[in-house]
Amino acid sequence: MTDKRVAAGQSGRVRGTEQRAPEGKERLSRSGGDGDESAGATAAPGTRRPGGRTARTRAAVRDAVLSGLADHGYPGLTVEYVADHSGVHKTTLYRRWGGLEGMVADALDMAGEDTWTAPDTGSLEGDLRELAREVVDSFTDEVAAAAPTAFIAAAFQSERAAKALHAFYAERFSRCEAVVARAVERGEAAPDIDPAALVRAVTAPLLLRVFITREPIDTALADQSAAAAVAAARAGAFTRR
Amino acid sequence: MTDKRVAAGQSGRVRGTEQRAPEGKERLSRSGGDGDESAGATAAPGTRRPGGRTARTRAAVRDAVLSGLADHGYPGLTVEYVADHSGVHKTTLYRRWGGLEGMVADALDMAGEDTWTAPDTGSLEGDLRELAREVVDSFTDEVAAAAPTAFIAAAFQSERAAKALHAFYAERFSRCEAVVARAVERGEAAPDIDPAALVRAVTAPLLLRVFITREPIDTALADQSAAAAVAAARAGAFTRR
Structure with a gap:
């Protein structure tokens, strides 16, 4: 051992x-x-x-x-x-x-308790691509990845940590939804889009690989993930149920 | 404690x-x-x-x-x-x-070491929807979820467990790729599609919620996830790089 x-x-x-x-x-x-x-x-x-x-x-x-x-x-x-x-x-x-x-x-x-805000590049795909790239940067940087990794692991053993993790991501993703709100204002996305589903779809394939399948991630994968989410949004796949 | x-x-x-x-x-x-x-x-x-x-x-x-x-x-x-x-x-x-x-x-x-095979419903969206629903069924069933949950947690502490988990999912997802191969044969997907990326995209939003954001998942989310992946595939987002 x-x-x-x-x-x-x-x-x-x-x-x-x-x-x-x-x-x-x-x-x-x-x-x-x-x-x-x-x-x-x-x-x-x-x-x-x-x-x-x-x-x-x-x-x-x-x-x-x-x-x-x-x-x-x-x-x-x-x-x-x-x-x-x-x-x-x-x-x-x-x-x-x-x-x-x-x-x-x-x-x-x-x-x-930080002042992080979601990217604001002027386009939905630009913002989501930037968001996905930030995820890649964070989790391929060993020092930066240490804290979130420790928290995600702790949530498997402590229900209170799991709740805190849930709250952390709920708040974090709600900040990301600003990206979708701006896209709706610009007419890039339909008003009945589900912003929570969209922002999670962008990051999910990256976090899956880091924490579950234990596969490498890179910028190309971030871009693919953002492009896929935007294409799905345009096709109406994230229309609010 | x-x-x-x-x-x-x-x-x-x-x-x-x-x-x-x-x-x-x-x-x-x-x-x-x-x-x-x-x-x-x-x-x-x-x-x-x-x-x-x-x-x-x-x-x-x-x-x-x-x-x-x-x-x-x-x-x-x-x-x-x-x-x-x-x-x-x-x-x-x-x-x-x-x-x-x-x-x-x-x-x-x-x-x-099992004989599980990916769904074969006759259409790409049907297969991916079925696959996503199987994930929901597995991870909302407490008994069924226990083993994979334990393994995913162990991978945070043991490098050997992490490697075994990686191997497990690599093999499991490669079985899922049969769905994409059939879709290509039927002309539902382009021959240059990246099947590994597509099958991961379907399950990622579900596993993200179960193991990282600690949010509930359900059949509607499975269907949304499958629909999003299919739309992205049709738009060429998973074209092999």
Whole structure:
């Protein structure tokens, strides 16, 4: 059992988050990072004090959680590990986050607290192609892929992580729907199109390959995926049921 | 940490494979089940003796592995657990499978040793719709979903499981490509279509929702997914690059 902890190709490299830039490179979690003074406003229950130290503590815990998930997977993650790697006392961890599941869920919440917006290139196909390419860039970058990979894996073991992941993607995809709304305004798409289905169709073939069939993805595949989704949209396949 | 072991909605119920029919209900692993006399022919290294007892041992180990993955996840799976639940001695387990990773990989290999063939309804859209509906049926059936869910989760922790999963899906999707080959013969699809991309596009939006965004799937979504893939194929989006 040499590679128990890994998905070596995927998440092993985060080990030692210390060496990462505090903000990581996660496309899916472009949060303000350490010292983000706004973090308090959307903090987890129990972390009411806004800004400064609380935000830094929260980010340190998030980094420790990510590092632990990458090293040991969710079932091997312990409060001791998070305490050791974040420098935050166990008592504080339990008081603020309730336990490990709360820490993982909060780390995912933080990933959603960013200012990412969907591409705006002026055309539906351009936007979707750019979106698909961003997915490829994120998940072929080992550092950027580590956090989302760890969260997706954790969701298999923790129902609370699964719910947080669901919420993260629901919010993320709702931002992507701006692309479809603009296409409808431009007359590129019918008003009765189902934007949720369309934006998921673009990214699904990429994420399938990364996390399920374990196949490589590249820009050509991103472009194919975007072209397929646009063609299907034009043919009315995503008309709202 | 009450639900550490779960993905409760997904795999918790397999706990105690003892109660399952020996062959399970897995659409993705319609293997011959216990006593499959052909198993020896494609057996893992070290299990040369064909048929009979070897096949039964292999199936018992497979069942114990599935049960353990569902209960504890890959990082919590132990050789002791497999020995206890399969009735196969630890020494034998080590000798035949080398260790846990070998057992997980072999269980996945067994899932691929079935006679499943892709639907043949007479039309491309009919076949793809049927295929998508089979995916929905499999993954909304808790018992049927347990094995593939456990394998997909294990692939995050074990590189060998990830490789076995990759091999499983490569083979499975290659069977699906028969649908596209028939469509080309009937003149429903262009000869330069990329069948691998097309069959993945049909199932990707479904598997994305089950395993990543954690959203429900249903027959209507299966039909939408098939219709979208067919429309994209007709528009040339899957033309071989």
